[in-house]
Amino acid sequence: MAPVIRHLLLAASIGGLIGLAVSTWLHRAAQPLAGYADAVAAAEPSVVNIYSSKVVRARANPICELPRYRQLCDAAKISRSRLQNSWGSGVIVRSDGYLLTNAHVIAGADEILLAFFNGQTASATIIGIDAETDLALIRAATKDLRPIKVGSSDNARVGDIVLAIGNPFGIGQTVSMGIISAKGRFGLSEPLRRLPAN
Numbered sequence: 001m002a003p004v005i006r007h008l009l010l011a012a013s014i015g016g017l018i019g020l021a022v023s024t025w026l027h028r029a030a031q032p033l034a035g036y037a038d039a040v041a042a043a044e045p046s047v048v049n050i051y052s053s054k055v056v057r058a059r060a061n062p063i064c065e066l067p068r069y070r071q072l073c074d075a076a077k078i079s080r081s082r083l084q085n086s087w088g089s090g091v092i093v094r095s096d097g098y099l100l101t102n103a104h105v106i107a108g109a110d111e112i113l114l115a116f117f118n119g120q121t122a123s124a125t126i127i128g129i130d131a132e133t134d135l136a137l138i139r140a141a142t143k144d145l146r147p148i149k150v151g152s153s154d155n156a157r158v159g160d161i162v163l164a165i166g167n168p169f170g171i172g173q174t175v176s177m178g179i180i181s182a183k184g185r186f187g188l189s190e191p192l193r194r195l196p197a198n
Contacts (some may be wrong), residue, residue: 036163040175045117046092046148048140049167050101050124052109053085087170090114090138092147097140103129106136114140117173156180 064073086109090101099114106112112124122142129136156162160180165173 036175036177039163040165043148043163043165044173045146047117047165047173048090048092048099049115049170049172050088050090050105050138051085051113051115051170052087052106052111054108054110055084087167089165089167089173092145093150095145095147096143097124097145098127099124099138099140101136101138103131103134103136106138107131112138116145153183156183158183 063069086105088102088105090099090105092098093100106124106126107129109126112126114122114124116122120142122140124138124140127137127139158180162178162180164176164178166176168174
């Protein structure tokens with residue numbers, strides 16, 4: 001075979017392979033990207049935005065504690081209490097209104113308001129709080145809710161991708177992604193022990 005023909009065949013073969021690679025890439029690029037929208041759509045109706053408020057006693061102005069200034073402070077109606085708001089999210093665990101949330105979101109709350117995925121709102125009462133694990137159980141003043149499908153942490157592995165649906169800064173449901181970085185940790189709230197000196 002003549003060298004010229006050999007070079008032409010080699011160039012044609014390389015050109016064909018490059019064309020095939022570009023064609024495959026274009027075909028894949030035209031496919032819609034796989035995302036997590038289906039997982040979010042399955043969980044979103046069971047996630048609830050929580051708004052709580054409580055009246056907290058403000059530190060009094062030290063000058064108002066002095067006997068000669070008490071009347072002046074009372075006349076000026078200097079408030080010794082203020083309204084403190086908190087927000088977060090919770091998840092419906094039973095259709096009859098039980099939700100799981102963080103204890104710090106509702107601790108000491110005088111009023112708890114829930115905003116559901118479908119736009120419905122309801123008040124809630126505290127059933128129980130475990131401050132050590134920062135978990136709380138509350139009950140909505142409504143029924144026929146859609147509970148979350150609960151999985152098993154035994155099936156989760158370090159490195160698995162996980163999604164979190166929450167209500168940061170009270171702006172509504174937001175989805176974020178991360179990975180499971182560890183399993184089976186406990187005693188994180190215990191103070192660090194000092195190592196003995198050598």
